[in-house]
Amino acid sequence: xxxxxxxxxxxxxxxxxxxxxxxxxxxxxxxxxxxxxxxxxxxxxxxxxxxxxxxxxxxxxxxxxxxxxxxxxxxxxxxxxxxxxxxxxxxxxxxxxxxxxxxxxxxxxxxxxxxxxxxxxxxxxxxxxxxxxxxxxxxxxxxxxxxxxxxxxxxxxxxxxxxxxxxxxxxxxxxxxxxxxxxxxxxxxxxxxxxxxxxxxxxxxxxxxxxxxxxxxxxxxxxxxxxxxxxxxxxxxxxxxxxxxxxxxxxxxxxxxxxxxxxxxxxxxxxxxxxxxxxxxxxxxxxxxxxxxxxxxxxxxxxxxxxxxxxxxxxxxxxxxxxxxxxxxxxxxxxxxxxxxxxxxxxxxxxxxxxxxxxxxxxxxxxxxxxxxxxxxxxxxxxxxxxxxxxxxxxxxxxxxxxxxxxxxxxxxxxxxxxxxxxxxxxxxxxxxxxxxxxxxxxxxxxxxxxxx
Amino acid sequence: xxxxxxxxxxxxxxxxxxxxxxxxxxxxxxxxxxxxxxxxxxxxxxxxxxxxxxxxxxxxxxxxxxxxxxxx
Numbered sequence: 001x002x003x004x005x006x007x008x009x010x011x012x013x014x015x016x017x018x019x020x021x022x023x024x025x026x027x028x029x030x031x032x033x034x035x036x037x038x039x040x041x042x043x044x045x046x047x048x049x050x051x052x053x054x055x056x057x058x059x060x061x062x063x064x065x066x067x068x069x070x071x072x073x074x075x076x077x078x079x080x081x082x083x084x085x086x087x088x089x090x091x092x093x094x095x096x097x098x099x100x101x102x103x104x105x106x107x108x109x110x111x112x113x114x115x116x117x118x119x120x121x122x123x124x125x126x127x128x129x130x131x132x133x134x135x136x137x138x139x140x141x142x143x144x145x146x147x148x149x150x151x152x153x154x155x156x157x158x159x160x161x162x163x164x165x166x167x168x169x170x171x172x173x174x175x176x177x178x179x180x181x182x183x184x185x186x187x188x189x190x191x192x193x194x195x196x197x198x199x200x201x202x203x204x205x206x207x208x209x210x211x212x213x214x215x216x217x218x219x220x221x222x223x224x225x226x227x228x229x230x231x232x233x234x235x236x237x238x239x240x241x242x243x244x245x246x247x248x249x250x251x252x253x254x255x256x257x258x259x260x261x262x263x264x265x266x267x268x269x270x271x272x273x274x275x276x277x278x279x280x281x282x283x284x285x286x287x288x289x290x291x292x293x294x295x296x297x298x299x300x301x302x303x304x305x306x307x308x309x310x311x312x313x314x315x316x317x318x319x320x321x322x323x324x325x326x327x328x329x330x331x332x333x334x335x336x337x338x339x340x341x342x343x344x345x346x347x348x349x350x351x352x353x354x355x356x357x358x359x360x361x362x363x364x365x366x367x368x369x370x371x372x373x374x375x376x377x378x379x380x381x382x383x384x385x386x387x388x389x390x391x392x393x394x395x396x397x398x399x400x401x402x403x404x405x406x407x408x409x410x411x412x413x414x415x416x417x418x419x420x421x422x423x424x425x426x427x428x429x430x431x432x433x434x435x436x437x438x439x440x441x442x443x444x445x446x447x448x449x450x451x452x453x
Numbered sequence: 454x455x456x457x458x459x460x461x462x463x464x465x466x467x468x469x470x471x472x473x474x475x476x477x478x479x480x481x482x483x484x485x486x487x488x489x490x491x492x493x494x495x496x497x498x499x500x501x502x503x504x505x506x507x508x509x510x511x512x513x514x515x516x517x518x519x520x521x522x523x524x525x
Contacts, residue, residue: 017482027475104480105489113488122506246485251477345482379524386520393512397505411489437512444515447522 022349023249026174030254046257047264048177049100049244052329053093053237054086054265055184058272059326060141060319061134061387062231063190066273067280067299067315069224073214074284075199075207078228078277085232086270088428090262091421092233092399093241095406097258100245102415107242109340111401114408123401124341126394127235128365131334134236134391135369137384138330141323143373148300148316157370159320160327164366167328168359173247173348176332184325187268189318191275193303196311197282204278219446222439223389229432230388231273235398236333243336247347252415279315282307327366335362392436399429 026045033042069078096107103110108127112120143156167176214221241262250258283302300319304312332348338361339346345355352359372378403425406417417425445451478484494502 015483019482020476020480023480024475031475103489104477104485110489114490114492115494116491119502249476249480251480382520382524386516390513390516393516394509397509400502400505408492410492437508440512440515440519443519447519 018351018354019345019347019349022172023247023347027249030249034253043257043260046248046250046254047261048181048248049241049250050093050097050258050260050262051265051268052177052180052184052244052325053096053241054089054262054269055187055272056180056240056326056329057089057232057234057237058187058190058269058276058322059134059138059330060144060323061137061227061384062273063276063319063322064141064144064299064384065227065231065388066276069214069228070277070280071283071299071302072216073224074212075203075278075281076212077207077210077214079204079207079274080210081228082232082273082277083270085229086266086273088424088431089233089237089269090266091424091428092402093237093262093266094259095402095417095421095425096238096242097245097250097262098255098415099402099405099412100242101250101255101258102252102413103411104246104251105242106246106336106340106346107239107398107402107405108337109343110242110405110411112341114405114411115401119401120341123235123398124337126397127239127337128334130235130387130391130394131330131365132369133383134234134387135327135330135366136372136380137387138323138326139369139373140380140384141319141326143380144298145300145316145319145323147298148304148312153373156323157374160324161363161366161370163324163328164331164363168348168352168362171349171351173244176348177244177248180325180328183321183328186321187272187318187325188275189314189321190272190279193311193315193318194275194278196314197279197303197307199278199281219439219442222435222442225435226392226439227385227388229435230390230392230395232269233395233399233428233432234388234391235395236330236391238398238402239337240329240333243333243340243346247336247349255415276318279303279307279311282311327369331362331366334365335359337361389436389439392432393440395436396429396433399425399432403429 030042030045033045066078066082099110100106108120108124111123139153139156139160142160143153146152146156146159167179170176214224245258280299283299283306300312300316303315335358336346339355339358342357344357346358347355350358372383373380403417403422406412406425407422409416442451
Protein backbone atom coordinates (compact mmCIF):
# COMPACT_ATOMS: atom_id res chain seq x y z
CA UNK A 1 0.00 0.00 0.00
CA UNK A 2 1.36 3.34 -0.98
CA UNK A 3 1.85 5.83 1.87
CA UNK A 4 -0.15 9.01 1.53
CA UNK A 5 1.99 12.14 1.60
CA UNK A 6 0.49 14.78 3.89
CA UNK A 7 1.33 18.29 2.77
CA UNK A 8 1.12 20.81 5.60
CA UNK A 9 0.46 24.30 4.34
CA UNK A 10 2.95 26.90 5.53
CA UNK A 11 1.75 28.99 8.48
CA UNK A 12 -0.35 31.92 7.42
CA UNK A 13 1.75 34.96 8.11
CA UNK A 14 0.51 38.50 7.78
CA UNK A 15 1.51 40.65 4.84
CA UNK A 16 4.67 42.67 5.35
CA UNK A 17 4.32 46.41 4.89
CA UNK A 18 7.12 48.93 4.38
CA UNK A 19 6.55 50.06 7.95
CA UNK A 20 7.14 46.51 9.22
CA UNK A 21 10.31 46.19 7.15
CA UNK A 22 11.84 49.41 8.48
CA UNK A 23 10.85 48.65 12.06
CA UNK A 24 12.22 45.12 11.86
CA UNK A 25 15.60 46.52 10.79
CA UNK A 26 15.67 48.65 13.95
CA UNK A 27 14.60 45.66 16.04
CA UNK A 28 17.29 43.53 14.45
CA UNK A 29 19.97 45.86 15.87
CA UNK A 30 18.34 45.72 19.30
CA UNK A 31 18.27 41.90 19.25
CA UNK A 32 21.87 41.80 18.09
CA UNK A 33 23.05 44.08 20.91
CA UNK A 34 21.05 42.09 23.45
CA UNK A 35 22.41 38.73 22.23
CA UNK A 36 26.00 39.97 22.43
CA UNK A 37 25.45 41.55 25.86
CA UNK A 38 26.40 45.03 24.64
CA UNK A 39 24.73 47.01 27.44
CA UNK A 40 25.64 50.54 26.41
CA UNK A 41 24.82 49.86 22.77
CA UNK A 42 21.44 48.48 23.84
CA UNK A 43 20.77 51.55 25.95
CA UNK A 44 21.76 53.82 23.06
CA UNK A 45 19.38 52.00 20.74
CA UNK A 46 16.44 52.04 23.15
CA UNK A 47 16.60 55.58 24.57
CA UNK A 48 14.57 58.20 22.79
CA UNK A 49 10.85 58.64 23.53
CA UNK A 50 11.37 59.29 27.25
CA UNK A 51 14.14 61.85 26.83
CA UNK A 52 12.25 63.55 24.01
CA UNK A 53 9.02 63.76 26.01
CA UNK A 54 10.80 65.24 29.04
CA UNK A 55 13.16 67.62 27.23
CA UNK A 56 10.42 68.48 24.73
CA UNK A 57 8.38 69.65 27.71
CA UNK A 58 11.27 71.90 28.79
CA UNK A 59 9.91 74.11 26.03
CA UNK A 60 9.89 77.87 25.56
CA UNK A 61 6.90 78.70 27.82
CA UNK A 62 8.18 76.27 30.48
CA UNK A 63 11.66 77.77 30.60
CA UNK A 64 10.16 81.26 30.70
CA UNK A 65 7.86 80.07 33.52
CA UNK A 66 10.83 78.69 35.52
CA UNK A 67 12.90 81.81 34.90
CA UNK A 68 9.92 83.97 35.91
CA UNK A 69 9.55 81.96 39.11
CA UNK A 70 13.22 82.62 39.85
CA UNK A 71 13.05 86.30 38.91
CA UNK A 72 10.00 86.93 41.05
CA UNK A 73 10.58 84.69 44.06
CA UNK A 74 14.25 83.69 44.03
CA UNK A 75 15.43 80.14 44.52
CA UNK A 76 13.40 79.11 47.56
CA UNK A 77 10.61 76.57 47.08
CA UNK A 78 11.05 76.14 43.32
CA UNK A 79 14.50 74.50 43.39
CA UNK A 80 13.09 71.37 45.10
CA UNK A 81 9.59 71.78 43.61
CA UNK A 82 10.75 71.37 39.98
CA UNK A 83 12.43 67.97 40.63
CA UNK A 84 9.32 66.84 42.54
CA UNK A 85 7.20 67.73 39.52
CA UNK A 86 9.50 65.78 37.22
CA UNK A 87 9.27 62.81 39.57
CA UNK A 88 5.50 63.06 39.09
CA UNK A 89 6.04 63.29 35.34
CA UNK A 90 8.18 60.14 35.47
CA UNK A 91 5.32 58.16 37.05
CA UNK A 92 2.92 59.29 34.31
CA UNK A 93 5.34 58.85 31.42
CA UNK A 94 6.52 55.42 32.57
CA UNK A 95 2.92 54.26 32.28
CA UNK A 96 2.72 55.64 28.72
CA UNK A 97 5.94 53.87 27.73
CA UNK A 98 4.80 50.59 29.28
CA UNK A 99 1.36 50.64 27.63
CA UNK A 100 2.96 51.50 24.27
CA UNK A 101 5.54 48.72 24.56
CA UNK A 102 3.00 46.08 25.59
CA UNK A 103 0.13 46.97 23.23
CA UNK A 104 2.17 48.44 20.31
CA UNK A 105 -0.55 51.05 20.01
CA UNK A 106 -0.83 54.76 20.66
CA UNK A 107 -2.83 56.39 23.44
CA UNK A 108 -5.40 57.94 21.07
CA UNK A 109 -6.34 54.73 19.32
CA UNK A 110 -6.47 52.71 22.55
CA UNK A 111 -8.83 55.17 24.27
CA UNK A 112 -10.97 55.36 21.14
CA UNK A 113 -11.18 51.60 20.63
CA UNK A 114 -11.31 50.53 24.26
CA UNK A 115 -13.60 53.17 25.78
CA UNK A 116 -15.52 54.41 22.75
CA UNK A 117 -15.31 57.11 20.11
CA UNK A 118 -16.73 59.85 22.33
CA UNK A 119 -13.84 59.63 24.80
CA UNK A 120 -11.31 59.15 22.03
CA UNK A 121 -12.41 62.26 20.16
CA UNK A 122 -12.67 64.31 23.36
CA UNK A 123 -9.05 63.40 24.08
CA UNK A 124 -7.98 64.29 20.55
CA UNK A 125 -9.90 67.57 20.80
CA UNK A 126 -8.16 68.49 24.09
CA UNK A 127 -4.84 67.62 22.53
CA UNK A 128 -5.41 69.65 19.38
CA UNK A 129 -6.49 72.72 21.36
CA UNK A 130 -3.60 72.62 23.84
CA UNK A 131 -1.08 71.73 21.13
CA UNK A 132 -2.14 74.59 18.91
CA UNK A 133 -1.91 77.09 21.75
CA UNK A 134 1.41 75.64 22.90
CA UNK A 135 2.84 75.66 19.38
CA UNK A 136 2.03 79.36 19.08
CA UNK A 137 3.91 79.80 22.36
CA UNK A 138 6.88 77.85 20.93
CA UNK A 139 7.10 80.16 17.93
CA UNK A 140 6.89 83.10 20.35
CA UNK A 141 9.80 81.58 22.27
CA UNK A 142 11.89 81.28 19.11
CA UNK A 143 10.96 84.85 18.23
CA UNK A 144 12.01 86.13 21.67
CA UNK A 145 15.32 84.29 21.33
CA UNK A 146 15.93 85.56 17.79
CA UNK A 147 14.94 89.11 18.74
CA UNK A 148 18.03 89.17 20.95
CA UNK A 149 20.06 88.71 17.75
CA UNK A 150 17.93 91.35 15.97
CA UNK A 151 16.01 88.82 13.86
CA UNK A 152 12.26 89.01 13.33
CA UNK A 153 9.20 86.76 13.38
CA UNK A 154 9.61 85.82 9.71
CA UNK A 155 12.90 84.11 10.54
CA UNK A 156 11.25 82.36 13.50
CA UNK A 157 8.51 80.97 11.26
CA UNK A 158 10.96 79.93 8.54
CA UNK A 159 13.25 78.21 11.06
CA UNK A 160 10.42 76.29 12.76
CA UNK A 161 8.78 75.11 9.53
CA UNK A 162 12.09 74.19 7.90
CA UNK A 163 12.97 72.00 10.86
CA UNK A 164 9.60 70.25 10.71
CA UNK A 165 10.00 69.54 6.99
CA UNK A 166 13.64 68.49 7.32
CA UNK A 167 13.04 66.01 10.14
CA UNK A 168 10.08 64.48 8.31
CA UNK A 169 12.00 63.95 5.11
CA UNK A 170 13.66 60.63 5.90
CA UNK A 171 10.68 58.30 6.15
CA UNK A 172 12.16 56.62 9.24
CA UNK A 173 11.31 56.92 12.92
CA UNK A 174 14.94 56.28 13.87
CA UNK A 175 16.22 59.23 11.80
CA UNK A 176 13.57 61.59 13.13
CA UNK A 177 14.25 60.54 16.74
CA UNK A 178 18.05 60.90 16.50
CA UNK A 179 17.92 64.36 14.91
CA UNK A 180 15.49 65.65 17.54
CA UNK A 181 17.49 63.98 20.34
CA UNK A 182 20.65 65.72 19.11
CA UNK A 183 18.85 69.06 19.15
CA UNK A 184 17.25 68.39 22.55
CA UNK A 185 20.61 68.02 24.26
CA UNK A 186 21.14 71.76 23.68
CA UNK A 187 18.51 72.24 26.38
CA UNK A 188 21.65 72.10 28.53
CA UNK A 189 22.26 75.71 27.49
CA UNK A 190 20.04 76.70 30.40
CA UNK A 191 22.47 75.01 32.76
CA UNK A 192 25.31 76.93 31.11
CA UNK A 193 23.31 80.15 31.59
CA UNK A 194 22.87 79.26 35.27
CA UNK A 195 26.64 78.80 35.66
CA UNK A 196 27.34 82.08 33.85
CA UNK A 197 25.26 84.10 36.32
CA UNK A 198 27.61 82.81 39.06
CA UNK A 199 24.97 81.72 41.57
CA UNK A 200 25.64 81.42 45.28
CA UNK A 201 25.99 77.63 45.65
CA UNK A 202 25.19 77.89 49.36
CA UNK A 203 21.92 79.66 48.56
CA UNK A 204 21.01 76.97 46.00
CA UNK A 205 21.71 74.19 48.52
CA UNK A 206 19.90 76.10 51.25
CA UNK A 207 16.73 76.34 49.18
CA UNK A 208 16.25 72.56 49.11
CA UNK A 209 13.99 72.75 52.19
CA UNK A 210 11.14 74.32 50.18
CA UNK A 211 11.54 77.70 51.89
CA UNK A 212 10.80 80.52 51.67
CA UNK A 213 7.33 79.76 50.37
CA UNK A 214 6.37 82.22 47.60
CA UNK A 215 4.42 85.22 48.86
CA UNK A 216 2.00 87.44 47.00
CA UNK A 217 -1.72 87.07 46.36
CA UNK A 218 -3.51 83.72 46.40
CA UNK A 219 -4.26 84.01 42.68
CA UNK A 220 -0.63 84.72 41.79
CA UNK A 221 0.44 81.69 43.80
CA UNK A 222 -2.15 79.53 42.01
CA UNK A 223 -0.96 80.88 38.65
CA UNK A 224 2.61 79.98 39.55
CA UNK A 225 1.63 76.47 40.64
CA UNK A 226 -0.62 75.86 37.61
CA UNK A 227 1.90 77.19 35.11
CA UNK A 228 4.80 75.31 36.75
CA UNK A 229 2.82 72.06 36.74
CA UNK A 230 1.84 72.76 33.13
CA UNK A 231 5.54 73.19 32.42
CA UNK A 232 6.19 69.62 33.56
CA UNK A 233 3.31 67.30 32.68
CA UNK A 234 1.01 67.93 29.71
CA UNK A 235 -1.45 66.01 27.50
CA UNK A 236 0.88 65.98 24.47
CA UNK A 237 3.56 64.10 26.42
CA UNK A 238 1.11 61.29 27.13
CA UNK A 239 0.09 60.95 23.48
CA UNK A 240 3.66 61.34 22.28
CA UNK A 241 5.53 58.89 24.47
CA UNK A 242 3.06 56.04 24.09
CA UNK A 243 2.82 56.44 20.31
CA UNK A 244 6.58 56.95 19.90
CA UNK A 245 7.33 53.85 22.00
CA UNK A 246 5.05 51.81 19.74
CA UNK A 247 6.48 53.43 16.59
CA UNK A 248 10.02 52.70 17.78
CA UNK A 249 9.01 49.05 18.03
CA UNK A 250 9.52 48.66 21.78
CA UNK A 251 8.30 45.41 23.32
CA UNK A 252 7.80 44.20 26.91
CA UNK A 253 11.43 43.02 26.97
CA UNK A 254 12.48 46.67 26.53
CA UNK A 255 10.45 48.04 29.44
CA UNK A 256 13.48 48.18 31.76
CA UNK A 257 15.39 50.30 29.25
CA UNK A 258 12.27 52.37 28.64
CA UNK A 259 12.31 53.20 32.35
CA UNK A 260 15.99 54.21 32.14
CA UNK A 261 15.13 56.39 29.15
CA UNK A 262 12.23 58.08 30.96
CA UNK A 263 14.21 58.51 34.19
CA UNK A 264 17.19 59.98 32.33
CA UNK A 265 14.87 62.40 30.55
CA UNK A 266 13.28 63.43 33.87
CA UNK A 267 16.67 64.00 35.55
CA UNK A 268 18.04 66.03 32.62
CA UNK A 269 14.84 68.06 32.34
CA UNK A 270 14.83 68.79 36.09
CA UNK A 271 18.50 69.89 36.03
CA UNK A 272 18.01 72.13 32.99
CA UNK A 273 14.72 73.50 34.41
CA UNK A 274 16.45 74.40 37.67
CA UNK A 275 19.18 75.97 35.49
CA UNK A 276 16.57 78.31 33.94
CA UNK A 277 15.25 79.08 37.43
CA UNK A 278 18.74 79.95 38.72
CA UNK A 279 19.43 82.12 35.66
CA UNK A 280 16.12 83.90 36.26
CA UNK A 281 16.90 84.30 39.97
CA UNK A 282 19.88 86.43 39.02
CA UNK A 283 17.31 89.10 38.19
CA UNK A 284 15.53 88.99 41.54
CA UNK A 285 17.91 91.43 43.22
CA UNK A 286 17.88 93.75 40.23
CA UNK A 287 14.43 95.27 40.45
CA UNK A 288 12.76 91.94 39.70
CA UNK A 289 9.55 92.94 38.05
CA UNK A 290 6.49 90.80 37.33
CA UNK A 291 6.15 87.86 34.98
CA UNK A 292 4.57 89.99 32.27
CA UNK A 293 7.33 92.60 32.41
CA UNK A 294 10.17 90.15 32.15
CA UNK A 295 8.63 88.05 29.43
CA UNK A 296 7.64 91.14 27.51
CA UNK A 297 11.05 92.78 27.69
CA UNK A 298 12.74 89.49 26.94
CA UNK A 299 14.67 87.52 29.51
CA UNK A 300 17.86 87.43 27.41
CA UNK A 301 18.07 91.23 27.39
CA UNK A 302 17.38 91.43 31.12
CA UNK A 303 20.01 88.77 31.78
CA UNK A 304 22.53 90.58 29.60
CA UNK A 305 22.22 93.65 31.80
CA UNK A 306 22.97 91.79 35.03
CA UNK A 307 25.26 88.93 33.95
CA UNK A 308 26.84 89.98 30.68
CA UNK A 309 26.23 89.44 26.99
CA UNK A 310 27.41 85.83 26.97
CA UNK A 311 24.78 84.84 29.55
CA UNK A 312 22.13 86.72 27.55
CA UNK A 313 23.19 85.04 24.29
CA UNK A 314 23.21 81.56 25.85
CA UNK A 315 19.76 82.08 27.31
CA UNK A 316 18.48 83.38 23.96
CA UNK A 317 19.92 80.34 22.14
CA UNK A 318 18.33 78.14 24.80
CA UNK A 319 14.92 79.66 24.12
CA UNK A 320 15.37 79.07 20.37
CA UNK A 321 16.33 75.43 21.02
CA UNK A 322 13.51 74.87 23.51
CA UNK A 323 10.94 76.25 21.08
CA UNK A 324 12.34 74.35 18.09
CA UNK A 325 12.46 70.93 19.79
CA UNK A 326 8.97 71.39 21.21
CA UNK A 327 7.61 72.32 17.77
CA UNK A 328 8.91 68.97 16.48
CA UNK A 329 7.64 66.81 19.36
CA UNK A 330 4.29 68.56 19.77
CA UNK A 331 3.61 68.45 16.01
CA UNK A 332 4.48 64.75 16.10
CA UNK A 333 2.03 64.10 18.95
CA UNK A 334 -0.72 65.86 16.97
CA UNK A 335 0.11 63.75 13.91
CA UNK A 336 0.04 60.50 15.91
CA UNK A 337 -3.33 61.46 17.43
CA UNK A 338 -4.80 62.41 14.04
CA UNK A 339 -3.68 59.17 12.38
CA UNK A 340 -4.79 57.03 15.29
CA UNK A 341 -8.23 58.60 15.67
CA UNK A 342 -9.01 58.62 11.95
CA UNK A 343 -7.69 55.05 11.72
CA UNK A 344 -5.06 55.48 9.05
CA UNK A 345 -1.33 54.83 8.94
CA UNK A 346 0.47 56.84 11.64
CA UNK A 347 4.17 56.14 11.64
CA UNK A 348 7.40 57.90 10.75
CA UNK A 349 8.37 54.56 9.20
CA UNK A 350 5.78 55.05 6.46
CA UNK A 351 6.28 57.30 3.46
CA UNK A 352 4.24 60.52 3.18
CA UNK A 353 2.39 59.02 0.20
CA UNK A 354 1.05 56.16 2.34
CA UNK A 355 0.46 58.18 5.52
CA UNK A 356 -0.89 61.44 4.11
CA UNK A 357 -2.99 62.41 7.13
CA UNK A 358 -0.12 61.73 9.55
CA UNK A 359 2.32 63.93 7.66
CA UNK A 360 -0.30 66.58 6.79
CA UNK A 361 -1.30 66.92 10.46
CA UNK A 362 2.36 67.15 11.47
CA UNK A 363 3.09 70.00 9.08
CA UNK A 364 -0.41 71.53 9.19
CA UNK A 365 -0.55 72.18 12.93
CA UNK A 366 2.90 73.80 12.88
CA UNK A 367 1.89 75.90 9.87
CA UNK A 368 -1.30 77.04 11.59
CA UNK A 369 0.62 78.13 14.70
CA UNK A 370 3.17 79.90 12.50
CA UNK A 371 0.42 81.85 10.76
CA UNK A 372 -0.91 83.06 14.16
CA UNK A 373 2.40 84.62 15.15
CA UNK A 374 2.54 86.51 11.87
CA UNK A 375 -0.81 88.20 12.57
CA UNK A 376 -0.05 91.83 13.49
CA UNK A 377 -1.20 92.66 17.02
CA UNK A 378 -1.98 89.06 18.02
CA UNK A 379 -1.77 88.67 21.83
CA UNK A 380 1.25 86.39 21.61
CA UNK A 381 2.55 86.99 25.10
CA UNK A 382 -0.80 86.26 26.74
CA UNK A 383 -1.10 83.09 24.64
CA UNK A 384 2.37 81.99 25.70
CA UNK A 385 1.67 82.59 29.38
CA UNK A 386 -1.72 80.84 29.31
CA UNK A 387 -0.58 77.80 27.31
CA UNK A 388 0.74 75.94 30.35
CA UNK A 389 -2.32 76.80 32.45
CA UNK A 390 -4.71 75.45 29.83
CA UNK A 391 -2.64 72.27 29.58
CA UNK A 392 -2.82 71.84 33.37
CA UNK A 393 -6.61 72.27 33.39
CA UNK A 394 -7.16 69.68 30.64
CA UNK A 395 -4.57 67.21 31.91
CA UNK A 396 -6.58 65.26 34.55
CA UNK A 397 -8.86 63.60 31.96
CA UNK A 398 -5.88 62.36 29.93
CA UNK A 399 -4.22 61.06 33.10
CA UNK A 400 -7.36 59.23 34.25
CA UNK A 401 -7.55 57.32 30.96
CA UNK A 402 -3.82 56.65 31.15
CA UNK A 403 -4.23 55.05 34.58
CA UNK A 404 -7.25 53.09 33.31
CA UNK A 405 -5.25 51.74 30.35
CA UNK A 406 -2.29 50.83 32.54
CA UNK A 407 -4.65 48.90 34.83
CA UNK A 408 -6.47 47.10 32.02
CA UNK A 409 -5.78 43.41 32.51
CA UNK A 410 -7.10 42.54 29.08
CA UNK A 411 -4.54 44.79 27.41
CA UNK A 412 -1.62 44.72 29.80
CA UNK A 413 -1.62 41.21 31.26
CA UNK A 414 1.16 40.90 33.81
CA UNK A 415 2.43 44.40 33.04
CA UNK A 416 -0.52 46.16 34.72
CA UNK A 417 0.18 48.90 37.25
CA UNK A 418 1.39 47.97 40.68
CA UNK A 419 -0.59 49.26 43.64
CA UNK A 420 2.07 51.84 44.52
CA UNK A 421 2.00 53.25 40.97
CA UNK A 422 -1.76 53.65 41.19
CA UNK A 423 -1.55 55.43 44.55
CA UNK A 424 1.02 57.89 43.17
CA UNK A 425 -0.86 58.24 39.88
CA UNK A 426 -4.13 59.11 41.64
CA UNK A 427 -2.31 61.55 43.95
CA UNK A 428 -0.80 63.27 40.88
CA UNK A 429 -4.20 63.52 39.17
CA UNK A 430 -5.78 64.98 42.32
CA UNK A 431 -2.98 67.51 42.83
CA UNK A 432 -2.93 68.62 39.19
CA UNK A 433 -6.73 68.78 39.05
CA UNK A 434 -7.02 70.86 42.23
CA UNK A 435 -4.30 73.35 41.24
CA UNK A 436 -5.70 73.84 37.73
CA UNK A 437 -9.30 74.12 38.92
CA UNK A 438 -8.45 76.47 41.80
CA UNK A 439 -6.64 78.86 39.47
CA UNK A 440 -9.37 78.69 36.80
CA UNK A 441 -12.21 79.33 39.27
CA UNK A 442 -10.37 82.00 41.29
CA UNK A 443 -9.34 83.93 38.16
CA UNK A 444 -12.85 83.70 36.72
CA UNK A 445 -14.46 84.99 39.92
CA UNK A 446 -12.01 87.90 39.91
CA UNK A 447 -12.75 88.63 36.26
CA UNK A 448 -16.47 88.94 36.92
CA UNK A 449 -15.73 90.91 40.13
CA UNK A 450 -17.31 88.41 42.49
CA UNK A 451 -14.17 88.41 44.61
CA UNK A 452 -11.40 90.95 45.00
CA UNK A 453 -7.90 90.55 43.57
CA UNK B 454 -6.58 51.29 8.26
CA UNK B 455 -5.32 48.13 6.63
CA UNK B 456 -7.93 45.51 5.85
CA UNK B 457 -7.67 42.22 7.77
CA UNK B 458 -5.60 39.66 5.91
CA UNK B 459 -7.94 36.99 4.57
CA UNK B 460 -6.16 36.45 1.27
CA UNK B 461 -3.84 33.72 0.14
CA UNK B 462 -0.65 32.77 1.95
CA UNK B 463 2.10 35.20 1.04
CA UNK B 464 5.18 33.81 -0.66
CA UNK B 465 8.24 35.44 0.88
CA UNK B 466 11.82 35.94 -0.02
CA UNK B 467 14.30 34.48 2.51
CA UNK B 468 15.45 37.96 3.59
CA UNK B 469 11.85 38.87 4.37
CA UNK B 470 11.48 35.83 6.60
CA UNK B 471 14.61 36.92 8.43
CA UNK B 472 13.22 40.39 8.95
CA UNK B 473 9.98 39.03 10.28
CA UNK B 474 11.87 37.11 12.94
CA UNK B 475 12.85 40.44 14.50
CA UNK B 476 9.28 41.56 15.04
CA UNK B 477 6.80 40.14 17.50
CA UNK B 478 3.66 38.82 15.90
CA UNK B 479 1.46 41.50 17.50
CA UNK B 480 3.79 44.25 16.23
CA UNK B 481 2.88 43.81 12.58
CA UNK B 482 0.83 46.61 11.07
CA UNK B 483 -1.63 43.89 10.10
CA UNK B 484 -2.12 43.05 13.78
CA UNK B 485 -2.07 46.57 15.21
CA UNK B 486 -4.65 47.71 12.68
CA UNK B 487 -7.19 45.32 14.20
CA UNK B 488 -9.17 47.22 16.84
CA UNK B 489 -8.96 46.00 20.43
CA UNK B 490 -12.30 44.91 21.89
CA UNK B 491 -14.27 47.63 23.64
CA UNK B 492 -14.23 47.56 27.43
CA UNK B 493 -17.50 47.70 29.30
CA UNK B 494 -17.52 50.62 31.69
CA UNK B 495 -19.89 50.39 34.65
CA UNK B 496 -22.57 53.01 35.20
CA UNK B 497 -20.64 54.58 38.08
CA UNK B 498 -17.39 54.75 36.12
CA UNK B 499 -19.19 56.31 33.15
CA UNK B 500 -20.92 58.85 35.40
CA UNK B 501 -17.60 59.73 37.07
CA UNK B 502 -15.90 60.20 33.70
CA UNK B 503 -18.73 62.45 32.47
CA UNK B 504 -18.61 64.46 35.70
CA UNK B 505 -14.86 64.95 35.28
CA UNK B 506 -15.29 65.86 31.63
CA UNK B 507 -18.01 68.45 32.34
CA UNK B 508 -15.94 69.90 35.19
CA UNK B 509 -12.83 70.16 33.03
CA UNK B 510 -14.77 71.83 30.20
CA UNK B 511 -16.28 74.36 32.63
CA UNK B 512 -12.90 75.23 34.14
CA UNK B 513 -11.36 75.48 30.65
CA UNK B 514 -14.10 77.92 29.64
CA UNK B 515 -13.35 79.96 32.78
CA UNK B 516 -9.63 80.06 31.87
CA UNK B 517 -10.45 81.09 28.29
CA UNK B 518 -12.89 83.76 29.53
CA UNK B 519 -10.25 85.14 31.91
CA UNK B 520 -7.68 85.11 29.11
CA UNK B 521 -9.98 87.11 26.81
CA UNK B 522 -10.97 89.46 29.66
CA UNK B 523 -7.31 90.20 30.42
CA UNK B 524 -6.73 91.23 26.83
CA UNK B 525 -9.08 94.21 27.21
